[in-house]
Amino acid sequence: xxxxxxxxxxxxxxxxxxxxxxxxxxxxxxxxxxxxxxxxxxxxxxxxxxxxxxxxxxxxxxxxxxxxxxxxxxxxxxxxxxxxxxxxxxxxxxxxxxxxxxxxxxxxxxxxxxxxxxxxxxxxxxxxxxxxxxxxxxxxxxxxxxxxxxxxxxxxxxxxxxxxxxxxxxxxxxxxxxxxxxxxxxxxxxxxxxxxxxxxxxxxxxxxxxxxxxxxxxxxxxxxxxxxxxxxxxxxxxxxxxxxxxxxxxxxxxxxxxxxxxxxxxxxxxxxxxxxxxxxxxxxxxxxxxxxxxxxxxxxxxxxxxxxxxxxxxxxxxxxxxxxxxxxxxxxxxxxxxxxxxxxxxxxxxxxxxxxxxxxxxxxxxxxxxxxxxxxxxxxx
Numbered sequence: 001x002x003x004x005x006x007x008x009x010x011x012x013x014x015x016x017x018x019x020x021x022x023x024x025x026x027x028x029x030x031x032x033x034x035x036x037x038x039x040x041x042x043x044x045x046x047x048x049x050x051x052x053x054x055x056x057x058x059x060x061x062x063x064x065x066x067x068x069x070x071x072x073x074x075x076x077x078x079x080x081x082x083x084x085x086x087x088x089x090x091x092x093x094x095x096x097x098x099x100x101x102x103x104x105x106x107x108x109x110x111x112x113x114x115x116x117x118x119x120x121x122x123x124x125x126x127x128x129x130x131x132x133x134x135x136x137x138x139x140x141x142x143x144x145x146x147x148x149x150x151x152x153x154x155x156x157x158x159x160x161x162x163x164x165x166x167x168x169x170x171x172x173x174x175x176x177x178x179x180x181x182x183x184x185x186x187x188x189x190x191x192x193x194x195x196x197x198x199x200x201x202x203x204x205x206x207x208x209x210x211x212x213x214x215x216x217x218x219x220x221x222x223x224x225x226x227x228x229x230x231x232x233x234x235x236x237x238x239x240x241x242x243x244x245x246x247x248x249x250x251x252x253x254x255x256x257x258x259x260x261x262x263x264x265x266x267x268x269x270x271x272x273x274x275x276x277x278x279x280x281x282x283x284x285x286x287x288x289x290x291x292x293x294x295x296x297x298x299x300x301x302x303x304x305x306x307x308x309x310x311x312x313x314x315x316x317x318x319x320x321x322x323x324x325x326x327x328x329x330x331x332x333x334x335x336x337x338x339x340x341x342x343x344x345x346x347x348x349x350x351x352x353x354x355x356x357x358x359x360x361x362x363x364x365x366x367x368x369x370x371x372x373x374x375x376x377x378x379x380x381x
Contacts, residue, residue: 024158029091029098032084034159036101038141039081044108045134046074050116054124057131058178062122074114077138081105126179133175144253144301153304153354154250161250162367163258169369171257174264181261185268189276202279213284214291217275221288222336224271226344229333232263240376241266247365247372251321251358256300260376295336306352312338322348325355 024030049056082105088098145159174181205213232242244260275285299320307316315338323332331348334340341347365375 027091029088033088033092033097033101036081036085036088037097037104038101039077039084040101040104040108042134042138043074043078043081043113044104044111045130046077047108047111047113047116049131049134050074050114050118051111053118053122054127056128057122058129059125059127061131067118071114078105078108078113081108128176129178130176132178133172136175137171140253140297144297148252148302151304152302154302157250157252157302159252161252163247163249164254166367166369166372167248167254167258170259170372171254173261173369174257174259177261181264181268184265185272186276188269189273192273192277202277205279206281210281210284210287213280214287217280217284217288218291218336220274220278221271221292222334222340224274225267225335226333226340228267228270229335230330230346232267233330233333237376238266243360243365244372244375246324246360247363247367248324249359249363250302251300251317251324252302253297253300256296258372260372262376292335299335311349314338318354319349321358322355324358326357326359326361 053062081101085098085101085105088101089095092098148159205216208216232238241260241263245258245263248255248258295315299315299317301317303317306318307314310316311319315332315334315336319332319334319338325331328348331346332338332341333346338347338349365372
């Protein structure tokens, strides 16, 4: 195994902006500066999306956007970036954060802000989901960053811990490339569906109440995911891809995004295949997709709560953190229901304890998105 690699260049570049010798406590201008840069990037990205909606917006969402409200939100984000930057300039001796956020906000305003006109209907069929990335990043950051700062399990772990830029790149690519990933994920179901479908069974399944279908989907999906997940740990050539996910040395809301694209496609394809063959209604599938998207993020968060009342029935962060533990390995494969691991002999969650370390021993997987993309194909891993 190779030694751990130094921080990638992107980590070092952002460190020059976010890290300095001044305090980062509330009222020091650090948080307002970080908020300014974050909101400035979101606002500028949204403005660019308005210029090229046929290429940068998700086709399935275009008709659903309430455009007047969305334009107002973009303007509010840009304005908040500017004001936060000004506050940081007033409070902080080092002005890089404030000036960076203000500059991003001004560029967004000069480009037209939220009032960039969109001429005619947007009909592009091939797209990059920049809007999907921006919306998810905004919502998840607004929910989980404050929670992780107020109730952290690992108190010394900040939002810009080691490897965070690698995880942001994974998050970006998985959202921007959503069309390609969705096509490859659904390909097995679309090919096999015509030959394996049992029409009466599908009709009976789809006729059930949606809430019951959602519960059934969670059960079927978690049973399939359990064995696929376990195979990625036990089969050496599959582990090469899944090791990327386990290379995270810190757990937080971004850590769950660190997934190799081959891992994503194979796992989702094999989990979705029985769901499509059984004929669950589209509304139930969409509801489950929302649940699993949130649950996957939640399971990785840096929160000290145990959720003792439900942790025997539903997967919680403590359960999944033990899955990422350096030791013991190959435990806690379920995504929704921990009793599956009890049933199959892979359950491990000592009462009241959290794993002392997460990651892979000796840290063989390098940091950096592109290095991790190529890692499974390298010789001498």
